[in-house]
Amino acid sequence: MALPPDSAAIQPLLEALAFSPENLALRKHVAGLLLQSGRLPEAEELYRTGLRQAPQDADLQLGLAETYAGLRKTSAAFVVVEELLEAQPEHARAHLLHARLLADTDQLTAAIEAYQTALAFNPTLEDADLAARLRGRAPAQGGAAPEHHTAPNDLINEQTLFGGLERPSINFSDVGGMESLKEEIRLKIIHPMQFPDLYKAYGKATGGGLLLYGPPGCGKTYLARATAGEVKASFIHVGINDILDMWLGNSERNLHQIFEQARLQAPCVLFFDEVDALAANRHDLRQSAGRTVINQFLSELDGATRSNEGVLIMAATNAPWQLDGAFRRPGRFDRILLVTPPDEPARAAVLELLLREKPVGQSINLPKLAAQTAGYSGADLKAVVDVAIESCLRESMKAGKPLPLEQRTLQDAIGKVRPSTREWFATAKNYALYSNEGGLYDDILVYLGIKKPSA
Ligand SMILES: Nc1ncnc2c1ncn2[C@@H]1O[C@H](COP(=O)(O)OP(=O)(O)OP(=O)(O)O)[C@@H](O)[C@H]1O
Ligand SMILES: [Mg+2]
Structure with a gap:
């Protein structure tokens, strides 16, 4: 100064x-x-x-x-x-x-x-x-931090900090296909929240979180948002990188505030996106800070300070194997689900969504396009449509009049966009084969046809 x-x-x-x-x-x-x-x-x-x-x-x-x-x-x-x-x-x-x-x-x-x-x-x-x-x-006068800083007033202000509070307008009916995934989510997280007593009576634990993992662009974030819509809960979207970056050095407090906000908003889906950033953080220079953030995160998950009743905790990652094993202990992210690339009905649904506001011709055949795009993620399908629109525009320029998007153009575009999920599965397969503790990654092996689904 x-x-x-x-x-x-x-x-x-x-x-x-x-x-x-x-x-x-x-x-x-x-x-x-x-x-x-x-x-x-x-x-x-x-x-x-x-x-x-x-x-x-x-x-x-x-x-x-x-x-x-x-x-x-x-x-x-x-x-x-x-x-x-x-x-x-x-x-x-x-x-x-x-x-x-x-x-x-x-x-x-x-x-x-x-x-x-x-x-x-x-x-x-x-x-x-x-x-x-x-x-x-x-x-402003200094002095010790008062302990009542989680008063509602303070929390309402936090909402602007993280900007993540939503009331999603989508629910499971907006998620094309993925029926078994929806069923798993109902069973593993929605029902336990809705009928906690029943679950306890059968000695089933409630609480804890659900970790969605899988290749990029396949609907993890979308599905989490739809889950909130499905139970008519509010939705808080937290990018882990945001917490780590914002107000550097205050990450623990940020986390605490976010959990408090979710508790206040219950029923609420509290969604941590890119949760592997916590793991990445552990290896970088801010090592000691990383450890305390993780500990804070784990103790909030455990509901050590306050009960997480009515809060569905979900997280998503592309790299679950980077996460500390401590994350998966009972009561934490003890349920883990593979979000696979969209299956055929899902692809048809995604394509329909993507083409909704576009000028399309009579020739469009969604089921056929869906059949030709195995392994394509939602994001890949978006790329296909983008490429098709571009060439449709070029043709329109040549013709001197607007032409609708036709099946042929979309099929050409499919040839130009490579599905991006194979690379992810190549990596994932190694983890599933060689560090699959407790069958954690069995879903990957089942998806790849290496293992039979368990009954
Ligand atoms: N089953 C589906 N039904 C409808 N739309 C879908 C479906 N799956 C994916 N999408 C579409 O694909 C887009 C990309 O999905 P999303 O962003 O949720 O992927 P992600 O798995 O979170 O990716 P990343 O790992 O890159 O964060 C979504 O915005 C959504 O429009
Ligand atoms: Mg996402």
Whole structure:
């Protein structure tokens, strides 16, 4: 941090400014020094005079707003900074000041949003004090963190932090095919939540989470969202990378807050996407941080601090073998399901969805296309449709009129897009064959036809 400039250094500059009051660059410089050294009334005077010369100057506006904030003339500061933001919506420092003012006036939700906007435009603007205040942790006066920071108010603010709370409009009927998968999800996680007493009576554990794994683009995220829709629960989508990155060093707290939010929203599906990022994190430089995050995650899963009743915990990964074995202990992700590439009916459904708003010709035959795309993921099918649309556009240009998308074009596109899931299965097969503790990856072997499905 720069030391405040001393008065002796400012004096000659003030005199120079008196000689050439129209010199805006000098004015900004001197006003800035006054602001830094806490000579706020003088700074205010310089900024205001400057703004009479150049009313739209962003530096002067920001300087004046900061000065007002320092003088506790909060509403004046608001007016100036909001005017600036109206003219320059991407002004990161203005957003940061706005965030501070909002925090000062207890408008925490808006403050969090403003702070995030500031960081989005300029990530170097991190302000640890502000961040701590926004998290309801450290009151501005300092002192120990109060333990009641999980009060509903605080949590409502968290929603904006993670932006993940949804009410999904899709349910299982929007998931094409995948019947056995839906059945498994009902059995393994929906019913235990709906009939906990029955399950307990039969000595079946309830609680714990479901880990979806499989090749990319095959509907893990989609299925999790549909599960929430199926039980009319809210849905919280958490990208593990987001927690690890956001507010660096605060990941444990973030996790705790997310779980608390889910408990508050119950019934709720709490979905951790790319959960393998936790494992990756273990190997990188922030090693010790990684370990504490994992421990926090595990203890939240265990419901060590608070019961997870009414919270369906789901997670997805492409690389389950990277996850610490501790994740799969009873009560944690003790149920694990392979989300295979879409089967034939699923592919037809996905294609239908993808073609819904497109101009298609009479020749389109979805079942036939579905039959020709074994091994294609949902994302691959999207690529097929994209390629087909492109060549349809080219033909339309040539013809000088819009042509509908025909079966032939889609079939050509299938020839051009390779299914992406084979590579994943090549890797997965090795794990399934050579480190398949307790038959964990039997589903992979069954899918590949290496093992017979168990009855
Ligand atoms: N059975 C299905 N029915 C309808 N749409 C599907 C189905 N499977 C996949 N899709 C479509 O494919 C898209 C990609 O799926 P999704 O993003 O859920 O894959 P993912 O397995 O989470 O991939 P990643 O591992 O890359 O995160 C979805 O948005 C959805 O539109
Ligand atoms: Mg996904």
